Amino acid sequence: MEATATGVQKLLEIPPASAIALEMTAEHYFDAVQGILDVFAPQKKLDAVYVTATIPSKSIIGALTTLEVDLTRTRFVDCVSRMTMGASERDDRAVYVESPTMLETVLLKVEFLLRKLGGAEAVVVLDSINSLAIHNSPRVLSEFLLMLTNHLRARGAYTFIFSMEEYASEEIANILNLVTDDVVRFEGP
Amino acid sequence: MGSSESAAGRNRCLTGIDGLDNILYGGLPRNNAILVTGSCGTGKTSMSLEFLLHGAEEGEMGIFVAATEPPEKLKENMMPYDFYDPQMLEKKQILFIDLHELYKKAKTEAPEIDQKGSEALIKAIVGAVRSHGAKRLVIDSITSICARLLTADLIREFIRGLSHALAQEGCTALLIAEVPAGEHRYSPYGVEEAVVDGVILLGNLERQGDLLRTLQVVKMRGTTHSRAKYILDLTSVGVLLAPLLKGGG
Numbered sequence: 001m002e003a004t005a006t007g008v009q010k011l012l013e014i015p016p017a018s019a020i021a022l023e024m025t026a027e028h029y030f031d032a033v034q035g036i037l038d039v040f041a042p043q044k045k046l047d048a049v050y051v052t053a054t055i056p057s058k059s060i061i062g063a064l065t066t067l068e069v070d071l072t073r074t075r076f077v078d079c080v081s082r083m084t085m086g087a088s089e090r091d092d093r094a095v096y097v098e099s100p101t102m103l104e105t106v107l108l109k110v111e112f113l114l115r116k117l118g119g120a121e122a123v124v125v126l127d128s129i130n131s132l133a134i135h136n137s138p139r140v141l142s143e144f145l146l147m148l149t150n151h152l153r154a155r156g157a158y159t160f161i162f163s164m165e166e167y168a169s170e171e172i173a174n175i176l177n178l179v180t181d182d183v184v185r186f187e188g189p
Numbered sequence: 190m191g192s193s194e195s196a197a198g199r200n201r202c203l204t205g206i207d208g209l210d211n212i213l214y215g216g217l218p219r220n221n222a223i224l225v226t227g228s229c230g231t232g233k234t235s236m237s238l239e240f241l242l243h244g245a246e247e248g249e250m251g252i253f254v255a256a257t258e259p260p261e262k263l264k265e266n267m268m269p270y271d272f273y274d275p276q277m278l279e280k281k282q283i284l285f286i287d288l289h290e291l292y293k294k295a296k297t298e299a300p301e302i303d304q305k306g307s308e309a310l311i312k313a314i315v316g317a318v319r320s321h322g323a324k325r326l327v328i329d330s331i332t333s334i335c336a337r338l339l340t341a342d343l344i345r346e347f348i349r350g351l352s353h354a355l356a357q358e359g360c361t362a363l364l365i366a367e368v369p370a371g372e373h374r375y376s377p378y379g380v381e382e383a384v385v386d387g388v389i390l391l392g393n394l395e396r397q398g399d400l401l402r403t404l405q406v407v408k409m410r411g412t413t414h415s416r417a418k419y420i421l422d423l424t425s426v427g428v429l430l431a432p433l434l435k436g437g438g
């Protein structure tokens with residue numbers, strides 16, 4: 001698949017029920033997060049579920065709150081903060097998965113949050129395939145991503161899978177080609 | 190909802206748990222008696238309560254026969270569900286019956302139940318189902334009754350007699366069985382699973398240090414079904430299921 005350079009405006013043209021790999025460098029990471037949660041989702045009136053296996057949801061929520069991004073329709077599946085975290089540190093907008101190896105649980109938490117948000121159209125972000133690849137074999141990972149993208153397509157939801165160029169590998173490229181409709185280079189904002 | 194009137198609706202009893210109805214290709218075959226079995230804490234009671242809540246949503250009256258937990262506590266367990274409505278209890282669309290009341294009615298309060306007592310107990314249970322027009326029944330647990338039946342034959346006859354009578358009443362039943370943790374069998378007495386129409390096995394799975402809840406439909410007369418193992422999550426939107434990833438393991 002050809003990678004096409006793009007910012008968030010370009011993402012807005014993508015039709016619903018698409019699963020897209022967003023290839024980016026660390027430099028554009030936060031543009032992508034903000035672009036999806038602050039521009040893409042509100043413009044399309046979507047609920048958003050953000051799965052983080054990279055940095056704690058608390059950090060993402062903190063950064064977005066500083067920028068006054070409205071997170072009322074955004075929820076987080078947090079695979080990094082673990083259960084060891086104190087109850088007081090927890091955020092009502094996040095559910096916590098004990099380990100990034102519990103991929104079925106990730107799937108169930110995404111479904112749980114989509115239902116809790118009320119069943120509107122939705123966008124699901126997976127941050128990132130590289131983080132998940134550290135903890136899971138390529139085979140398990142592609143099985144999980146196939147299941148996730150098929151489920152979300154059937155729901156008419158958008159799926160964005162982050163792929164960090166710094167950690168790119170042929171294996172990851174193969175998985176993304178298998179499970180997504182398109183690989184898009186994100187050079188936002 | 191119109192689903193109860195459709196052809197599938199007549200033959201199928203939707204549990205309302207999407208994942209499970211999908212595994213069963215459209216719900217439990219109506220009038221079946223199904224063993225829901227697993228060790229402690231695997232979600233048997235929660236799943237069965239949800240079965241009754243969704244039944245009430247569909248206008249199907251349900252009875253929960255409680256042996257181990259007090260009805261008040263069970264009612265509390267239903268409240269967090271998004272689809273719980275206090276009216277369901279007020280209007281007796283869901284009714285909790287203490288198993289000991291049925292023992293009294295059947296005059297089987299003694300710790301041992303013989304053939305005659307077993308028949309009387311079936312009568313008491315089916316009588317409650319009939320008088321309330323219940324379409325769904327949960328017995329939590331059938332194991333506590335089996336413990337009073339002295340022989341395997343008595344257990345077999347009791348479950349067979351009960352399932353048969355419930356089917357005639359047009360009632361679909363979940364019979365909960367408790368197996369000790371770590372034991373690879375479907376029921377404590379080893380005869381229950383043979384007489385029932387279906388077996389749903391709940392369990393725990395340890396994988397690389399992660400503890401997961403699982404569900405597997407082991408048998409279900411009257412329908413084709415997936416036999417695969419699913420990961421189960423108990424949430425306030427109900428039981429959610431996802432296929433267990435195989436990953437070549």
Ligand SMILES: Nc1ncnc2c1ncn2[C@@H]1O[C@H](COP(=O)(O)OP(=O)(O)OP(=O)(O)O)[C@@H](O)[C@H]1O
Nearest residue numbers: 228229230231232233234235236269367423424425
């Ligand atoms: N809706 C829910 N959300 C989150 N956790 C739940 C929910 N319902 C139940 N649980 C948890 O799951 C555990 C097991 O549930 P449940 O009582 O249904 O299992 P069980 O198989 O009936 O256990 P037992 O053999 O002890 O009767 C409970 O201890 C409870 O903490």
Ligand SMILES: [Mg+2]
Nearest residue numbers: 233234235329
């Ligand atoms: Mg129980």
